[in-house]
Amino acid sequence: MSGVASTLAKKRAMAAGFGTNANASRYLNQDFGSLRAQCRSSGQLFCDPTFPAAPESLGFNELGRSSYKTRGVTWKRPTELVSNPQFIMGGATRTDICQGALGDCWLLAAIASLTLNEYVMARVVPTDQGFGEDYAGIFHFQFWQFGEWVDVVIDDRLPVKDGELMFVHSAEGREFWSALLEKAYAKVNGCYEALSGGSTTEGFEDFTGGIAENYDLQRPPNNLFQIIRKALEAGALLGCSIDVSITSAADSEAVTRQKLVKGHAYSLTGAVEVNYRGRQEKLVRMRNPWGQVEWTGAWSDGSSEWNSVQGECPHANAEDGEFWMSFRDFLRHYSRIEVCTLTPDTIEDDSVKHWSVSKFDGNWRRGSTAGGCRNHPYTFWMNPQFVIRLEEEDDDPDDGEVGCSFVVGLIQKNRRRLRKQGEDMHTIGFAIYEVSPEEEQRRTNKVHLDKNFFLTHAQTARSETFINLREVSSRFKLPPGEYLVVPSTFEPHLNGDFCIRVFSEKQTETLLCDWVFGVQETVSDEEVDAGFRGLFTKLAGDVSSLVSGHQTDDIKTDGFSMETCRVMVNLMDDSGNGKLGLGEFATLWKKVQRYLSIYKKNDSDNSGTMSTPEMRVAFKDAGFTLNNTIYQLLVARYSDPDMTIDFDNFVGCLMRLEMMFKIFKKLDAHDSGSIELDFNQVRTITLRADVKSQIPG
Numbered sequence: 083m084s085g086v087a088s089t090l091a092k093k094r095a096m097a098a099g100f101g102t103n104a105n106a107s108r109y110l111n112q113d114f115g116s117l118r119a120q121c122r123s124s125g126q127l128f129c130d131p132t133f134p135a136a137p138e139s140l141g142f143n144e145l146g147r148s149s150y151k152t153r154g155v156t157w158k159r160p161t162e163l164v165s166n167p168q169f170i171m172g173g174a175t176r177t178d179i180c181q182g183a184l185g186d187c188w189l190l191a192a193i194a195s196l197t198l199n200e201y202v203m204a205r206v207v208p209t210d211q212g213f214g215e216d217y218a219g220i221f222h223f224q225f226w227q228f229g230e231w232v233d234v235v236i237d238d239r240l241p242v243k244d245g246e247l248m249f250v251h252s253a254e255g256r257e258f259w260s261a262l263l264e265k266a267y268a269k270v271n272g273c274y275e276a277l278s279g280g281s282t283t284e285g286f287e288d289f290t291g292g293i294a295e296n297y298d299l300q301r302p303p304n305n306l307f308q309i310i311r312k313a314l315e316a317g318a319l320l321g322c323s324i325d326v327s328i329t330s331a332a333d334s335e336a337v338t339r340q341k342l343v344k345g346h347a348y349s350l351t352g353a354v355e356v357n358y359r360g361r362q363e364k365l366v367r368m369r370n371p372w373g374q375v376e377w378t379g380a381w382s383d384g385s386s387e388w389n390s391v392q393g394e395c396p397h398a399n400a401e402d403g404e405f406w407m408s409f410r411d412f413l414r415h416y417s418r419i420e421v422c423t424l425t426p427d428t429i430e431d432d433s434v435k436h437w438s439v440s441k442f443d444g445n446w447r448r449g450s451t452a453g454g455c456r457n458h459p460y461t462f463w464m465n466p467q468f469v470i471r472l473e474e475e476d477d478d479p480d481d482g483e484v485g486c487s488f489v490v491g492l493i494q495k496n497r498r499r500l501r502k503q504g505e506d507m508h509t510i511g512f513a514i515y516e517v518s519p520e521e522e523q524r525r526t527n528k529v530h531l532d533k534n535f536f537l538t539h540a541q542t543a544r545s546e547t548f549i550n551l552r553e554v555s556s557r558f559k560l561p562p563g564e565y566l567v568v569p570s571t572f573e574p575h576l577n578g579d580f581c582i583r584v585f586s587e588k589q590t591e592t593l594l595c596d597w598v599f600g601v602q603e604t605v606s607d608e609e610v611d612a613g614f615r616g617l618f619t620k621l622a623g624d625v626s627s628l629v630s631g632h633q634t635d636d637i638k639t640d641g642f643s644m645e646t647c648r649v650m651v652n653l654m655d656d657s658g659n660g661k662l663g664l665g666e667f668a669t670l671w672k673k674v675q676r677y678l679s680i681y682k683k684n685d686s687d688n689s690g691t692m693s694t695p696e697m698r699v700a701f702k703d704a705g706f707t708l709n710n711t712i713y714q715l716l717v718a719r720y721s722d723p724d725m726t727i728d729f730d731n732f733v734g735c736l737m738r739l740e741m742m743f744k745i746f747k748k749l750d751a752h753d754s755g756s757i758e759l760d761f762n763q764v765r766t767i768t769l770r771a772d773v774k775s776q777i778p779g
Contacts, residue, residue, distance in 0.1 A: 103205050103291075106224050106231040109270065114222040114235050127159070127219030130237040133269040140241060141275025142502045151183070155248065157239040159219060160258045163247075169212040169221075170259045174203055179260045180373035180403075182249035185278040188321070189267065190250060190371035191347040192285025193260060195319040198351055202317065202424070206289050207259055223266040226291035228495045228581045229441050234266040241274070249274060253373050253402070272499040280498075282321030282347050284552050286422035290319065293439075293491045293585045294422040295557055296546075299413050306419075307364050307409055311353040313421050320350040322368075325417035340379045342415055343370065350419065351404070357392040364409035367396070376405040423489070423585060438586045442468055444710065445579045446571055449694035449725040450717040451710045454574030455548060456513060456541070461695050463533040465570045466710050469517065472562050474588040483559055488586035490514070491555035492545070492569045495579040498552075509572040510580070511548035513541040517564045531566065532699065548572045575725075637681060637690050637729050646734035653741045677733050680704050691726040700732070706739050 110132050121128045133139050135157035137147040145152055160167035170178075174197045179190050196203050211221050222235045240261055241248040250264045267288070268274040283294035297306060299322075313320060326345040336344050352367030365381060381387050382405050388397045397406065407415075444466040446452035453464035472486035490512060497507045515536075542565065545554045569582050642650070654666040662670065684700040685692050692700060694717050701708060708716070716739075720731040727735070749757045 103224060103226075103231045106233040109232040109234045112235040114220065114233060117235060118216065118218045118220050121218035121220060122216070128237045129219075129239070130235065130269075133236060133265075135237075135239040135241075139268070139273055141273050143275065144278075145273070145275040155241050155243050158242045159238050160213065160240070163240075163242070164256050166256060167213050168257050169262075170207075171254070171257045173200075174207065174259060178252045178254075178257050179371055180251050180253050181371050182247060182251060183243075184249045184274055186250075186264070186280070187371050188280040188282045188347040189264070189277055189285045190260075191282045191321045191349045191369070192289060192319060193250075193263065194349040194369045194371055195286070195321065195351065196289050198314075199317045199319075202290055202319075207263060221262050221266070223263050225267065225270055225288045227270065227288065228493060229443060231291070232270070234270055236262065236266045236269055238262060240265065272502055276498040276501050281420065281551050281553075282323075282349075283420045283422060283555075286319040286321065286420065287493075287553070290422060290424050292318070292422045292424040293489055293555060293583055294420050294553065295489060295555055297419045297421070299416050299418055302413060306413075307353065309421070310350065310366065310419070313423070314351075314353055317424055319422040319424075320419060321347055322350050322412075322416045322419040323347050324415060337375060338415075340415075341375055341377055343372075343375060347371065348416075352396070352406075353409075354396055356395065358387065359390050360392075365396070365406050366409055366412050367404065367406050368412075370403040370405075373403040374401060376401065376403060377407050379407060379411055381406045381408055381411075438588065439583065441581055441583045443579070443581045444569065445714070446576060447714040447717065448575045448577055449721055450698070450714045452575050452577065453570060453695075454576075455511065455570050455572050456536070457572075458574050459533065459537060461574045462568070462570065463531065463536050464695060464698060465568050467530055468567045468569075468582060469593040470514075470565045470567060470584055471593075472560060472565065472586070472588075475562065476559075476587050485559040485561055486586065486588060487557065487559045488584055489555060489557045490545070490567060491553055491583045491585070493553040493581050493583075495581065497578075507550040507552060508576055508578050509548050509550045510569070510578075511545040511554050511572065512567055512569040512582070513545075514543040514558070514560075515539055515566040515568070516542045516560075517566050532702070637678075637685070642730050642733065646730050646737070649734050649737045649741065653737050653744070673737075674733065677704060677736060678729070681729055681732055689726075691722075691728050692732060694721055694725045694727070697721070697727050697732070701736070701739075704736055706736065708739075 112132065117128060129135075137152060137155075140146075140152055140155065141149070143149070178197070179193050181187055181190050196206060206224055208222060208224065219237050219239075220235060221238055222233055224231050224233050238258070240258075247261055250260050252258070252260060264277075265274075268277055271277060283296070286292060286294050297303070297309075303309065310320065323346060324342060324344045338344065349369040349371070350366055351369050352365075354365050354367075355362045356365060357363075368377065370376065376383060379385075383397075383399045383401070388395065391397070444451075446465070451464055451466055453461035456462055470488070472488065474486065475484055476487050492510055492512050494508055494510055497505065500506070516539075543556075543558050543560065545556050547554070567582065567584075569580060571578060650670055651662055654662055654670045680700050680703045681692060684696040684703065686696060687693075697717070698713060701713075716735055717725075720735045721727045746757065749759070749763075
């Protein structure tokens with residue numbers, strides 16, 4: 083299926099309810115129920131052909147086929163490792179998650195937080211599976227992936243070295259839900275090694291569909307403890323870490339004197355206030371995914387502070403990787419905290435205040451929609467653009483500031499899967515501009531704003547930074563109004579796919595800036611003068627000479643190709659006989675004159691060809707303002723490898739565009755904006771472009 087057809091099919095499926103957690107899409111088209119039934123019927127345990135028990139599923143570099151770390155690795159099912167394996171014993175708990183030989187503490191910290199919310203946990207880890215009567219060596223898990231939920235099927239063969247599971251495992255040893263969850267997540271991301279290194283927010287979002295925010299603990303908001311406690315009460319997931327300085331990168335995951343681990347991801351799982359010696363003491367509960375190595379300072383396991391607590395006391399004394407510490411010490415020792423706000427469908431409690439959510443998918447393509455950041459004014463405007471309309475101010479704002487609160491999150495898609503090809507995360511961010519009421523036409527028609535707007539308007543807000551993580555997100559509070567969000571990579575001309583989401587306290591409207599098309603005028607036979615009739619007779623039979631009637635020394639052209647000539651004739655030939663009459667030819671001549679003038683005007687460097695940024699402006703001058711998807715297709719089809727387009731391709735492209743609009747308008751008799759085609763109509767439209775045309779004498 084082509085890219086466009088695939089995108090349309092996906093949109094229709096999601097409109098029908100597919101891709102929600104309740105009706106997740108089948109990842110790689112594997113259906114858990116059918117596959118398990120087949121295995122039980124055949125008496126064979128499931129072996130997953132899409133993620134085999136083979137070196138390529140482990141990794142590509144440090145865990146690659148020739149790495150010493152993978153020597154002697156075998157793949158075994160839980161039934162081969164222990165006598166009585168269990169999927170989940172007594173409910174999923176944080177102690178079920180102990181890190182193995184993979185640097186995915188960020189993921190395990192997210193999984194540990196996941197266990198605190200039974201409803202969210204059940205969305206990710208379906209309960210219709212285990213090692214009981216229905217066991218067939220097959221399991222499944224559900225993850226949120228860039229706007230849709232996918233159901234991921236795996237077999238239960240796990241990598242083993244020296245008789246032990248290589249990666250995540252339970253402390254008890256007989257519980258396997260966490261190891262199987264890690265395997266399913268590795269499958270989605272291409273291999274186990276692709277999970278090495280990351281931000282806890284990735285796991286948070288892929289387990290909930292929520293949106294994550296980061297707080298710098300060197301500059302925390304005054305009400306951070308209240309934010310943390312309120313977030314935990316609402317079922318949010320929280321993670322934190324201690325930064326490693328650039329000058330001591332070798333110190334990563336080094337243990338401090340008080341047994342905190344630098345460069346390591348922790349879960350924050352609780353926040354309480356206790357009565358300590360007649361005053362209130364704020365405490366937070368932390369979880370180390372290693373399942374061991376705990377804080378030894380004040381309020382740690384067995385410390386004397388617990389003896390002076392009056393009233394309810396949350397203290398537990400076990401070497402399980404979980405510990406308490408004062409909020410003051412937390413701020414002193416940790417560097418940042420990540421809070422994942424859940425989507426309304428994830429929150430069962432109706433008393434919890436739901437935020438409004440909207441999402442769009444987009445992409446950056448070299449030469450068409452990859453404009454880079456504001457440092458590149460010549461191309462920045464080419465980036466996709468989205469409009470946010472803020473209409474209602476917050477109710478009783480906690481910080482006392484009046485305005486509309488919202489969070490913008492920009493996620494780059496599938497970058498972990500590309501690690502095998504030597505790619506990694508792009509550096510991404512976004513800028514926000516206020517659209518003034520004077521921009522009435524643009525507001526009405528949702529027109530993509532051009533370079534002049536960004537040269538004359540300063541940004542109103544922006545992402546905190548451009549960063550090479552999967553997502554960059556920031557919280558804003560702005561007055562009611564209309565704002566433009568422009569997501570971009572830091573450098574221009576980088577290919578990538580993304581989704582952008584807006585979470586707002588009040589309902590907002592988010593729109594993709596679209597494009598419009600102006601219909602061109604035609605010339606009748608009666609309007610043609612005698613001089614032009616002579617030219618028509620002279621050029622009849624040779625449309626490729628149309629351009630020779632103009633001064634063309636300043637453009638690079640050898641005349642029109644046969645393909646472009648056929649497109650011209652097919653567009654202008656209303657009779658369908660493959661020939662052009664006098665009026666049709668005059669209209670074509672007028673078009674070519676106009677397109678030549680536009681081409682010269684937009685060849686700003688006088689190179690004789692047009693660059694793709696110039697091409698987009700030229701299309702607009704010609705009456706075509708196109709959405710990003712169409713423009714990307716046109717650049718891929720008509721531009722040269724150096725991202726330039728010659729005059730022949732420019733005209734051929736415009737002619738095809740006009741033909742497309744002409745056919746659509748003809749079929750859309752009621753101007754509804756949509757049409758339905760049967761197979762014969764599709765065949766006729768497709769074949770018409772290939773009809774051999776001629777111009778009579």
